Amino acid sequence: MEDVKVLDTSNVIVFEEQNLQSGTFADQKSFHGNIPGQSCEICSKIFPSEPELLSHKEIHKTEKPFHCEICGKSFPSNVFLTTHRRTHSGEKPFPCGMCGKSFVNNSHLAIHKRIHTGEKPFQCEICGKSFTQNASLVIHVRSHTGEKPFKCDVCGKYFVSNIILSRHRTIHTGERPFQCEICGKSFINNSKLVVHIRSHTGEKPCSCDVCGKCFVSNSSLAIHKRLHTGEKLLRCEICGKTFINNLKLVIHERRHTGEKPFRCEICGKDFIENSKLTIHQRRHSGEKPYVCEVCGKSYVNNSDLKTHERIHSGEKPFSCEICGKSFLYSSNLKRHGRIHTGENPFHCDICGKSFSDNSNLVVHKRRHTGELPHHCEICGKSFVSNSDLKTHERIHSGEKPFHCDICGKSFYVNSQLVVHKMMHAGENPYSCDICGKSFLTNSLLKAHKKIHSGEKPYHCEICGKAFLKNHDLKRHNQIHTGEKPYHCDICDKSFCKNSSLVVHKQIHTGEKSYLCDMCGKSFSRNFDLMSHKRRHTGEKPCACGVCGKSFVNNSDLNIHKRKHTGEKLFHCEICGKSFITSSLLKRHGRIHSGGKALKCET
Numbered sequence: 394m395e396d397v398k399v400l401d402t403s404n405v406i407v408f409e410e411q412n413l414q415s416g417t418f419a420d421q422k423s424f425h426g427n428i429p430g431q432s433c434e435i436c437s438k439i440f441p442s443e444p445e446l447l448s449h450k451e452i453h454k455t456e457k458p459f460h461c462e463i464c465g466k467s468f469p470s471n472v473f474l475t476t477h478r479r480t481h482s483g484e485k486p487f488p489c490g491m492c493g494k495s496f497v498n499n500s501h502l503a504i505h506k507r508i509h510t511g512e513k514p515f516q517c518e519i520c521g522k523s524f525t526q527n528a529s530l531v532i533h534v535r536s537h538t539g540e541k542p543f544k545c546d547v548c549g550k551y552f553v554s555n556i557i558l559s560r561h562r563t564i565h566t567g568e569r570p571f572q573c574e575i576c577g578k579s580f581i582n583n584s585k586l587v588v589h590i591r592s593h594t595g596e597k598p599c600s601c602d603v604c605g606k607c608f609v610s611n612s613s614l615a616i617h618k619r620l621h622t623g624e625k626l627l628r629c630e631i632c633g634k635t636f637i638n639n640l641k642l643v644i645h646e647r648r649h650t651g652e653k654p655f656r657c658e659i660c661g662k663d664f665i666e667n668s669k670l671t672i673h674q675r676r677h678s679g680e681k682p683y684v685c686e687v688c689g690k691s692y693v694n695n696s697d698l699k700t701h702e703r704i705h706s707g708e709k710p711f712s713c714e715i716c717g718k719s720f721l722y723s724s725n726l727k728r729h730g731r732i733h734t735g736e737n738p739f740h741c742d743i744c745g746k747s748f749s750d751n752s753n754l755v756v757h758k759r760r761h762t763g764e765l766p767h768h769c770e771i772c773g774k775s776f777v778s779n780s781d782l783k784t785h786e787r788i789h790s791g792e793k794p795f796h797c798d799i800c801g802k803s804f805y806v807n808s809q810l811v812v813h814k815m816m817h818a819g820e821n822p823y824s825c826d827i828c829g830k831s832f833l834t835n836s837l838l839k840a841h842k843k844i845h846s847g848e849k850p851y852h853c854e855i856c857g858k859a860f861l862k863n864h865d866l867k868r869h870n871q872i873h874t875g876e877k878p879y880h881c882d883i884c885d886k887s888f889c890k891n892s893s894l895v896v897h898k899q900i901h902t903g904e905k906s907y908l909c910d911m912c913g914k915s916f917s918r919n920f921d922l923m924s925h926k927r928r929h930t931g932e933k934p935c936a937c938g939v940c941g942k943s944f945v946n947n948s949d950l951n952i953h954k955r956k957h958t959g960e961k962l963f964h965c966e967i968c969g970k971s972f973i974t975s976s977l978l979k980r981h982g983r984i985h986s987g988g989k990a991l992k993c994e995t
Contacts, residue, residue, distance in 0.1 A: 433446060433449055445500070448470070459471050459473070459474040460474075463478070476497055476498045479498075480497065484497070487501070488502075489506060489509075491509045492509070513525050517530060519534070519537045520537070532554045535553040536553070541553050543558040544558075545562060545565075547565045548565070568581070571585070572586075575593045576593070576682070584610075588610045591609040592609065599611050599614040601617055601618060601621075603621045604621070612638075616637050616638050627639055629646060629649075631649045644665055644666050647665045648665065652665070655667050655669070655670040657670060657673055659674070672693050675693040675694075676693065683695050683697070685702060685705075687705045688705070700721060703721050708721075709721055711725070712726070713726060713730065713733075716733070728749055728750045731750075736749065737749050739754040740754075741754060741758060741761075743758065744761070756778045759777040759778075760777060764777070767779050767781065767782040769782060769786060769789075784805055784806050792805075793805055795810040797810060799814070799817050800817070812833050812834055816919075820833070823837065823838040825842060825845075827845050828845070830934075840861055844861070848861070849861055851865070853870065853873075856873070868889060868890060872962060877889050879893070880894075881901075883901045884901070892918075900917075904917060907919050907921070908922075909929075911929045912929070923946075927946070928945060933945050935947050936950075937950060937954060939954070939957045940957070952973060952974055955973045956973065960973070963975050963978040965981055965985075
C-alpha cells in the first residue's frame, strides 16, 4: 500500500502513517480515553463525523484509480487527488477566520484552529500529555513503548513514524526537492523551507506567552517553553543527562556510541549531525553565506557571525564569577577559569608538560615533532600555529594593530603592547627568588634564572656554543650561514635581525624619539636610552659571573665574557686573524687598506 502524504505546515506537525494494522494497538482508547467520534475499524483512527470516516476508509482500498497528471502519483478517491493537486498549484482554499492562514483541505484547517482554541482532545494516559490530533498521540505513545515499526531498507534503522523514515531516506538519496527562491538553498521537506524563508523575511510568528520572545517555528517555541517549565523529559540511558527534545538526545547518544552517520563526499570526514556536515562542506566550496552588515566579513555559519558581531558591539556576555573579567566566547571563559583553579587537564605524553586547553597542547606537540603546517605565502616561512603565521604576516604588511594610548607606539601583537605598557608604569611583576631582580614578563624571568643555574639548553651544531634561549642560537647561526634576511629598501644594506633594520632606518630618517631628560641627548632605541641613563646614575646591573666586573648593559657584558672564554667571532677574510668585537675587526682592517675603512662585501 502506498503512502498517503499530508504536508506538514509551519505551525502544525502532521504525521503520515503507513500500514497501521488493527493489531498495532489493541485498543486506541486505552491511550487517549473515551473521545467522542467515529472510529475506523481497520486502523482505529478517530474522526469527528461519519462522512470524514467514510472518506478516510478510502485509503485502505488497494485500488487507486485516480492519477496526478503532473507527478504520476495515484489515489483511491478523487477527493484525495484534488487535495494533492493543490500541492502543485499552491492553492489553499480553506482560510482560518482568526489569523487568515490558509490550508489545502478542511481537515488541516480544523487541526490548525485548535492552536487558537487551545483544544488538545487526544491525551496520553501514561504521562498525561495532550495533542491536537490523534496521529501525534500515536507517535508519542511509541516513545513510551519503544515501538519503531518503520524500517529503512538501506541501513536497517527503525523509526517511530513513516514521515521520519521518509525524511531519513533523503540522507541516502541526497534528495532535497524544496528549494528557496531567494538564495537557492534546498530542503528535504516543505516545512523546513517555510521556516528557512522566514530567515530572509525576518518573520517570527510564534511568540512565547511567558516572556514574549518570538520564534520562526512552533517547534522552536515548544523547545523554548521547556526552559520556563524546566521540563526535560528525555533521558540518556548511559549517563543520565536529560534533553528537551529527541533530536538533541539522539545526537548526544552518538557521542557514546561513536556513530557518525553523515560523511563528506569530498574528504571522507564523518560527522555526528547533518548541520555539522553542511558547515564543513562550505569549507570545501568556499561558501560563506552569513555576512556582517558592519564590515562585510563573511562566515560559514550564523553562530560565527553572531560571535563576530560582538567585536563591533563590544558585548562580552561570558563573565568570570571570581574576578569579573568578561569574554566573547564561553570557551575563553572556561579556559580563563583554569587560571583560578590551576587546572591543566591536557598532558603531553612526550615530556609530561600540562596545559589549560587542548589547542595549546596540539601546538606544543608540534615542537616535538617539528611539524610546521602553517606557511607564509610571501616568504615561505612555516609556523606551528595559525596565530604565529598571522603575527608573522604583519611583518610583510607592516600592520601594527595594537597601539599604546600613552605614547602612541604600535605593536604587531597584543602581548608586546602589554609588556610595553608595564615599562611606562615601571611595573616588573615577576621577581627572581634567588637574587630578587624583577622582570616585565615571566619568560624574561625564566631566561634570567638560567644564569643562576648555568643552564644553556640550545647548542650550535657547527661550533658547539651553547645559549640560554633558542632565539639567541638562531641569531648566532646567522654568523655561520651569513644569512641577513632583513634588507633596507633605501640603501640595500642587510641585517641579521629586524630590530637592527628598524634602528638602521632611523639613520636615514634622522628619527631619534627617545630623549634623555638629564642631558637632552636623543636616541633611536629605548634600549640605548636606558643604557645611556645608567652612565648618569652609575648603575651597572649586569655583573660578570667569573670576575665580578659590572656593566651598564647585557651586550657589554657578553663582549667582556669573551675575554674569559677566548671566543673570537669576527674573522679577517684577508689574513684570518680573529677578534672579540666587530669594531676591533674594522680597526684591524685598516692595516690592510692603508688606513681606509673596508666595506664588507656580504
